[in-house]
Amino acid sequence: MTALDAAGEIFAVTDVLVDQPMLRRSLSDPSAGPEQRVELARTLFGSRVGPHALETIERVVRDSWTDPRHFARGVEREGVVVALKGAAGEGSLKRVTDELHTVSRAVAGSADLTALLRSAVYDLEAKRGLVGGLLEAGHPVTKLLAERAIAGHRRTFSQTLDSYLEFAADLAEVAVAKVTVAHPLDEARLERLRAALTARVGRPVSLQVDVDPAVIGGINVSIGHDVYESTV
Template sequence: MALYEVAKKERSVEEAKQDLTSIAGIFNAQPQLQNFLASPLVDREKKLDLVDKVFSDRARPITMKLLRLLIDKRRETELLAVREEFERIVEEAHGTLPVLITSAVALDKGKLDQIVTRVAQQTGKDVIPEVEVDPALIGGVQVEFGNSILDGSVSGALKRLRERLFIDVFKQA
């Protein structure tokens, strides 16, 4: 991705990542802004003016160039996908892996470290854990990273059992 290469050259990868995250947050908080930029009825110049007014004091020049380029190429709606891809490239380049660890109850440090170590061994990457508590899991843990979900939760086991029973019922019918 060109943005990563330019940011790397300028030694501003983390800053570009922060900008994209901040802009995505604004888009998510202000859906009307996203709708305005996505509208084919709105003139390109009006979109550029709005982006300059809203983001010029919040984003670095490299990020502003990206926003303007997306508008020029009529790819305004791709900003969130660009952010996700940029983050993936940065994580890959740095050998890091964000991991979402969800448990039914709060995990103690020892258990969390055990999960992080296991995922790090499995993937060969430095794990950056994000921990959430979801009582709906009933018990156990779900671990999500990349395109993988390791579901060791009670609710997941019940769901798999329900699906298996459902399939067995139809096989007999």
Template sequence: MSGAASRASLAEAVERLEAVLSTADLTTLGEELFGITRLLDREPSLRRALSDPSRDGEEKAQLIRILLEGKISEPALELAADVVRQRWSRPRELADAFERLAVIAEAARAESEGRIDDLEDEIFRFGRVIDREPQLRNALTSPRPPAEQKRELVGALLEGKVTPSTSRLISEVVTDSRGRSLERALEEYGRLVAQRRDRLVALVRTPTDLSEDQRTRLVAALSAAYGHDVYLNIEVDPGVLGGISVQIGDELIDGTVARRLDDVRRRITSG
């Protein structure tokens, strides 16, 4: 992302995606987002209309809804509407954002299946195979075979040998590298998967929603403490009664009033 507006919008889009992951069908979300990427690549006038900074965000959201309603799932449609509401420095960067969201969605799918390490390793190993097999590389990068034929070739090569997410990501870069070399596209996808694998997710329970400033400070504190990027999943729970609790993996950092009251009750009953 070259423009400051696009970088900020991409960060917002990724955050919106994270909120969608808990309700979306992860077996289809990546493909739906890749489909939007292909649509925007294929239709430059649409790409310009949806990234035009002079147009109202709600107008752009309504346009994408009209185009895609009934064709993709509701979570994917709402995410797409949120993304086009943002400001993008260049029309191309809107399509780039959808591609990145698609890769992250596939990484999240592999993560949910406990196979994100496999996904990262399989993308890397496929890149090495391409390096060693020039005939295979030529078959996959030649402009002559149609995309469907290339997709069938990838399916024949990988079926039963890799995760479904690996197969989908490799099929995408083989059928539409979006102007990059096959090697570079695989490296970019591998990097995004690695970022997903290395991050930490913090479940935060709080009686009221946190402000943007509070979220920023909490992320900074947790990232510094754990030495990793931390993503917040916020759960608003009035029963917390004040303070917050933060759970990262098996570790619970509990500073809530409810926890302190429970501690007092235990002391009283045990006495």
């Protein structure tokens, strides 16, 4: 079984936990010992998911959770990490992150797309078809994570994808710099910017570049909570 398959199974378990509050409370009950919770998880999911997915779920179940909703999100987060690790293992992590960033910005930059993906009128399959049209040539991991982001229960599609990109950056041990410029930068300027930011933060930097004409003659860069502005 591939990492992609395991991630899909973990997401399916997440949906069960979201739909069944009593179940997620039982699996995260602090009054029960970790092994008791793990045994319950094995009973419920052992015949439904593969070894990789089950091992991941057991690891989350062993942790301490004060809020059952956080537990369900923790399971989902591990599914995202499993998918990203699979991409990294085959040397495709950069492609996946580039594709996720591109589709995230495409949706965030379109009021119509954002409204459609948040609308209760359109069912999940219709929304998946809409995003699938933007990712026809996308990597399988990109498609899986984009589909998962559509089902996000708390945030917008683009916000959810941005959180996935943060997981990918942690996995690759790089800092993500969100760069907004008035006009596209050529490769030479991008390399100078990457080198300057790498020197500033002390670790490799991945650039996510967006073009916004409102940033006249300058550049806005944010890395985590730090924001930098300068002229290009």
